[in-house]
Amino acid sequence: MRIAILLYDRLTALDAVGPYEVLRNAPDAEILFVGKEKGEVRAGAGTLGLMVDRTFDEVPSADILVVPGGAGQVDAMKDEEILSWLRKIDKTTTWTTSVCTGSLILAAAGLLDGRKATSHWLALDQLPAFGAEPTDRRVVFDDKYVTAGGVSAGIDMALALTDKFAGDVAAQAIQLGLEYDPQPPYDAGTPTKAPAQLVSMMRENSKYFLTGT
């Protein structure tokens, strides 16, 4: 099973690495890190270099596509080379997936029109501009399109997806292998659970997500 994970500059590393770490343990998985050019992209604010091993031309098809989000998503949404590859590979996939603001890139490629989808909670309200229906769940399945919430939600998305295509034993084995028995110190992982003042503060500071600046 061929799994293509898109890499681009200023992606959020965990958006890509969470699903990678789950899916690479799925039966017969072959993971390909794909981008515009072979070589390094820098994640986050430039802190971590991740390697693109395959160019778009080298990966015209895949069983599963994973599109991560991150600050670079704003530029990726305007990058016709990225968008046209997404449209092309999507025609071949069994599952087209995204994590965090990766759904906005899929949406910009026209792939979420009329679909239920999710994104990072700070970006959810940007989906309707592309014809997608914002759906406030951590993982949203709509036909073959699977979108996950912010950053860490990619782990849950990939486990739920593994459950669909490889069954419950495979999903549980991977969960146990990753010792995924989460114990966050606070119950503050969504805007409905976090302190209201913190949510407001983060909305105030979220121009980054809204405009990319």
Place this chain on the structure above:
Amino acid sequence: MRIAILLYDRLTALDAVGPYEVLRNAPDAEILFVGKEKGEVRAGAGTLGLMVDRTFDEVPSADILVVPGGAGQVDAMKDEEILSWLRKIDKTTTWTTSVCTGSLILAAAGLLDGRKATSHWLALDQLPAFGAEPTDRRVVFDDKYVTAGGVSAGIDMALALTDKFAGDVAAQAIQLGLEYDPQPPYDAGTPTKAPAQLVSMMRENSKYFLTGT
């Protein structure tokens, strides 16, 4: 605040990227990816390339050290260049931390002697050989030594650590930013919760963790 994350061949990417994604959002964090030589190391079975930006010589000190685990841990435990850097930088840290079998590397460097520590559940029984006391909790604090369980536990470790050095608002803000409201599809993330047959099967197949082959 200077945070050094060790990279080496065949590490588990999520062991490093989980804590990185949390800690890079902490106040005044400067993250450095450190290894034997600058350039690419390959994670997992070689699927993902991560970049080492600094050599050991360039990073003699740090406030926080993070040591990830993974298949390459077996070789890392015998690598005197790695072990001597760990001993040296540990003298300067406020917190010395590990994820998954990274604790075995710390232990091999002699840094967990007499300490309570944890590791991947399949590797927990290797700690006593190095004088460490296996402690079956997801995150174990013993003085400045903080060890986490398998792979995904690094996210919880880094949040708990952020809570200690930056306070609850910072920890909650990061958790909300990462939308860390985990919803794994099964309650199978530890050997006590997963189906017994699955646990037995994974113990049978765990020679990898025990011998590195």
